[in-house]
Amino acid sequence: xxxxxxxxxxxxxxxxxxxxxxxxxxxxxxxxxxxxxxxxxxxxxxxxxxxxxxxxxxxxxxxxxxxxxxxxxxxxxxxxxxxxxxxxxxxxxxxxxxxxxxxxxxxxxxxxxxxxxxxxxxxxxxxxxxxxxxxxxxxxxxxxxxxxxxxxxxxxxxxxxxxxxxxxxxxxxxxxxxxxxxxxxxxxxxxxxxxxxxxxxxxxxxxxxxxxxxxxxxxx
Numbered sequence: 273x274x275x276x277x278x279x280x281x282x283x284x285x286x287x288x289x290x291x292x293x294x295x296x297x298x299x300x301x302x303x304x305x306x307x308x309x310x311x312x313x314x315x316x317x318x319x320x321x322x323x324x325x326x327x328x329x330x331x332x333x334x335x336x337x338x339x340x341x342x343x344x345x346x347x348x349x350x351x352x353x354x355x356x357x358x359x360x361x362x363x364x365x366x367x368x369x370x371x372x373x374x375x376x377x378x379x380x381x382x383x384x385x386x387x388x389x390x391x392x393x394x395x396x397x398x399x400x401x402x403x404x405x406x407x408x409x410x411x412x413x414x415x416x417x418x419x420x421x422x423x424x425x426x427x428x429x430x431x432x433x434x435x436x437x438x439x440x441x442x443x444x445x446x447x448x449x450x451x452x453x454x455x456x457x458x459x460x461x462x463x464x465x466x467x468x469x470x471x472x473x474x475x476x477x478x479x480x481x482x483x484x485x486x487x488x489x490x491x492x
Contacts, residue, residue: 280346281350281481284342284343284350285477285481286477287342287343287346288473288474288477288480289474289477290336291473292470292473292474294333294335294336295333295469296470298328298329298330298332298336301325301328302325302329304316304326304407306407310400313400313404317387317397318397320391323387323390326383326384326386327384327387329380329384330380330383330387331384333380333381337376337377338373340369341370343476344365344369344370344373345366347428347476348362351432351435351437357434358434358435361434362427365428368423368424368427369421369424371417371420372420372424375413375414375416376413378413378417379410379417380410382410382413383406385406386398386402415457415462418453418457418463419453419454419458421453421469422450422453422457422465423450425446425449425450425453426446429442429450430443430447437483438479438483439479439482445472449468449471449472453465456468
């Protein structure tokens with residue numbers, strides 16, 4: 273019989289790095305023309321290399337969503353349910369985090385749907401109006417997802433400040449990050465708050481890597 277400890281804190285820390293890396297690639301790799309002429313929009317989508325990048329961006333968003341769920345599950349389990357208030361905050365954190373991950377995957381699917389249909393199934397490009405609204409639907413999912421992410425970060429930060437898990441500095445950083453995400457997203461009407469989410473995730477990775485009381489799973 274052998275015993276092996278799974279370093280879940282380290283796995284979650286890696287997930288907290290992979291998530292922003294995938295999210296950043298999915299966002300930065302795609303530059304669909306906005307406010308351009310009809311012909312320019314059609315020409316952009318007619319380019320096979322642009323469609324390939326769009327598909328890669330879609331998969332990157334979906335993978336980012338899955339990786340975020342790994343991080344979210346660890347955070348929920350690590351901070352536990354010591355009392356009813358903690359349990360409520362943990363439920364809010366997890367539920368809003370799942371909503372964020374679902375909307376992130378939906379944003380990726382929206383931007384990659386047409387490109388995948390053309391590349392994989394030899395479908396023809398839809399009309400220019402459809403091509404325009406595809407980008408806006410992706411932005412819409414993203415904006416809603418960012419607001420869900422803000423609630424996730426807010427609930428996580430309050431839990432951290434109540435329990436001192438991971439260090440109070442991360443709790444205060446999260447409160448500022450959550451406020452910024454809401455203000456920037458609602459104030460500008462665009463998903464410009466993405467860098468704030470990425471910074472919070474990287475900071476969480478640092479805290480998880482330094483967590484000496486992380487969860488361990490024992491197998492035989």
